[in-house]
Amino acid sequence: MIRPIASLFFYARFLNSFSTRGYRRAQANWEMLSPDFSNQTWLVSGATGGIGRYTALAANRHGARVIALGRNPDALATLKKEAASPRRLLPVEVDLSSIKAVARLASKPAISSRLVDVLVNNVGVLLNQHEVTDEGFERSFATNILGPYVLTETLRSAQRLAASGLIINVSSGGMYGTPLVGEEMNCTDPNRFDGMAAYARHKRAMVVLTRYWNTRWQGSPSVQVMHPGWVDTAGVQSALPWFRRTLKALLRNAEQGADTILWLAQQRPDPPIDGGIWLDRQCQPEHEFSFTKRARISEQALIDYLQQAAEVALSRGH
Numbered sequence: 001m002i003r004p005i006a007s008l009f010f011y012a013r014f015l016n017s018f019s020t021r022g023y024r025r026a027q028a029n030w031e032m033l034s035p036d037f038s039n040q041t042w043l044v045s046g047a048t049g050g051i052g053r054y055t056a057l058a059a060n061r062h063g064a065r066v067i068a069l070g071r072n073p074d075a076l077a078t079l080k081k082e083a084a085s086p087r088r089l090l091p092v093e094v095d096l097s098s099i100k101a102v103a104r105l106a107s108k109p110a111i112s113s114r115l116v117d118v119l120v121n122n123v124g125v126l127l128n129q130h131e132v133t134d135e136g137f138e139r140s141f142a143t144n145i146l147g148p149y150v151l152t153e154t155l156r157s158a159q160r161l162a163a164s165g166l167i168i169n170v171s172s173g174g175m176y177g178t179p180l181v182g183e184e185m186n187c188t189d190p191n192r193f194d195g196m197a198a199y200a201r202h203k204r205a206m207v208v209l210t211r212y213w214n215t216r217w218q219g220s221p222s223v224q225v226m227h228p229g230w231v232d233t234a235g236v237q238s239a240l241p242w243f244r245r246t247l248k249a250l251l252r253n254a255e256q257g258a259d260t261i262l263w264l265a266q267q268r269p270d271p272p273i274d275g276g277i278w279l280d281r282q283c284q285p286e287h288e289f290s291f292t293k294r295a296r297i298s299e300q301a302l303i304d305y306l307q308q309a310a311e312v313a314l315s316r317g318h
């Protein structure tokens with residue numbers, strides 16, 4: 001009983017900002033975006049659907065060469081066909097929940113031969129079914145946080161990220177419901193798995209990871225974290241059908257969800273020194289409730305945990 005009441009309270013709290021209402025209100029004060037991304041290379045994960053797909057096509061339309069990561073070859077082929085410039089849309093097939101496959105991306109010809117100016121860590125899944133990958137990780141943990149960690153770290157170590165580049169991490173407003181936690185993020189016990197809680201934890205970790213990378217890399221490249229609000233995508237349809245049914249009229253479209261990604265890449269604001277998360281072109285606080293400020297692990301412990309998990313995956317012979 002407590003869970004439904006807490007969820008109701010949570011959704012009511014954010015209804016006016018995360019919905020299309022919040023977008024429309026914010027948009028009233030905006031200039032139209034007219035970015036010029038020519039001569040830039042973008043790398044977008046989860047580019048075959050939803051917000052990632054809109055981002056990849058929009059960046060391509062505005063002049064960028066876009067390396068599009070997805071696991072579905074037909075959807076990648078369609079994406080290329082629909083691009084304003086198919087020549088500048090380079091599909092790369094990869095299962096982003098496989099840490100070994102993610103670590104190998106930096107050496108794929110589409111990526112190893114150029115510098116990435118904008119990396120959009122967009123892929124994210126909320127899974128209601130518990131699944132463990134061949135590498136032994138709960139699948140949403142591998143997809144949502146360990147994979148992006150490994151992708152970003154390996155690209156930077158391989159010097160594939162432009163020094164003046166930008167990394168945009170796509171988090172979620174769901175992270176407002178949890179403090180930072182440690183190994184509970186990777187719930188390998190099916191009896192204890194709660195897909196929604198797991199997703200929120202990964203998205204909180206992404207905010208902390210953003211701050212960590214900015215401190216470590218000092219702007220070379222710079223890192224931003226944003227969330228798109230509530231967007232009507234296939235992901236929401238399959239993960240949260242009741243939520244979609246109830247709020248359908250108030251959900252954003254993919255263009256509205258992707259707006260802040262494109263705006264960050266065009267405007268290049270400095271990442272907020274004390275942290276924060278972008279929504280609708282404005283930096284918002286990282287916490288809305290005081291209980292989430294009580295992190296259960298330190299930032300360094302999070303990094304150590306991710307690094308150790310990555311090393312375990314990469315050392316195993318699959």
Ligand SMILES: NC(=O)c1ccc[n+]([C@@H]2O[C@H](COP(=O)([O-])OP(=O)(O)OC[C@H]3O[C@@H](n4cnc5c(N)ncnc54)[C@H](OP(=O)(O)O)[C@@H]3O)[C@@H](O)[C@H]2O)c1
Nearest residue numbers: 046048049050051071096097123124172230231233234235
């Ligand atoms: N939609 C929202 O309301 C909302 C709210 C807050 C945050 N977000 C965040 O925004 C991001 C995009 O969400 P979305 O709603 O656009 O998601 P989506 O509709 O589910 O699209 C996700 C894309 O990622 C791909 N993908 C998933 N797992 C993959 C894997 N293991 N390997 C390769 N590709 C994979 C999917 O491909 P397949 O078709 O092959 O599965 C799909 O193309 C996520 O990080 C999400 O957490 C979304």
